[in-house]
Amino acid sequence: MSITPLMPVYPRCGVRPVRGEHCHLISEDGRRFLDFASGIAVNALGHSHEGLISTIQKQAETLMHVSNLYGSPQGEAIAQRLVDLTFADTVFFTNSGAEAVECAIKTARVYHQSAGNDEKFELITFNNAFHGRTMATISASSQEKMHKGFLPLLPGFKYIDFNDLEAAAAAIGPNTAGFLVEPIQGEGGIRVADEAFLKGLRELCDKHDLMLILDEVQSGVGRTGTFYAYEQYGIEPDILATAKGIGGGFPVGACLATEQAARGMTFGTHGSTYGGNPFAMAAIGAVLDVVGEDSFLADVRAKGERLKARLEQFIGNYPELFEGVRGKGLFLGLKMKVEPRPFVAHMRDNHQVLAVSAGDQVMRVIPPLVIDDSHIDEFLEKLSAAAASYTPEDTV
């Protein structure tokens, strides 16, 4: 037998982390890495956060799981906090981002079908989007590399160009149920939606009675310097998918909706065995205790601006490697003139610093939200050393 016990769907690198300390990871062989990848925007509070650990420990001793057949004081309390923090009136808890998007898709479809409009099932989505790896969420993405071998896709998705409002208006037809869009495309390469684009989608949805679904699985929970990115666009969605940072490392997600948008999500229409269990609710509570504070978010914005300014200054020294800096808050990307993947590997293997490559030749810089200036200094030092010692032919 040659297959590995761990199903070989990930091309894993040689770094094997076994412990986390604040903004650093320690590997099996004892090396120490500055973590500006954050488990792909998950470890919002870094590693080994005391509040998160003690809350989870206490909940584990008290009650980890009960079925959704029973009343949930823990779920009610966290749902109320999310309702208070956002546009939403109601929340469904999931165990992952893809499941949160799945719930959002179902919520949009049943919004129309519960009113007798069975023909309105199609969601318009955007090229280079990433919404997860389930059948519905790969079907929602235009990326053929995720479809290959898994056909047929779920029908009911139409792909158009991101930031193209005219195409969005033209794509609306009798089957359209709504739009599903990331305000800032993460996997797609930290591509930031224009304000006019998101505002325009909002207007189109209002005009045609369509659902505006935001996928904030990666951009949410303080990452951009506001609790959700939409707050910086002067709009509100009807439905929003969130996950990643919201558990700070605990696997949990949520689908948020207005009362109107959730009109079809009635008894028996949806469910999840684990979704919203007391253990997961404790983790969200610990994250909200930190990230839900205005002062913390203001600090993320300030740190994001300092990091962005430092990066902008830095890339001037290496015009052959870097083209620009994009993103908001601590959701940043370095647009490169060379392939980012081997450079990220070089940074990792030779300079002990972690970042993540993305589409559009971009390297994502997505540190824990709890970094301080010493981590920004350390990142710039290591990035500079990595750039100085790099020749693009080095494909590590």
Ligand SMILES: *Cc1c(COP(=O)(O)O)cnc(C)c1O
């Ligand atoms: C990561 C991600 C998902 C999928 O989340 P999983 O927890 O991996 O299922 C969906 N949408 C966006 C924008 C993401 O970044």
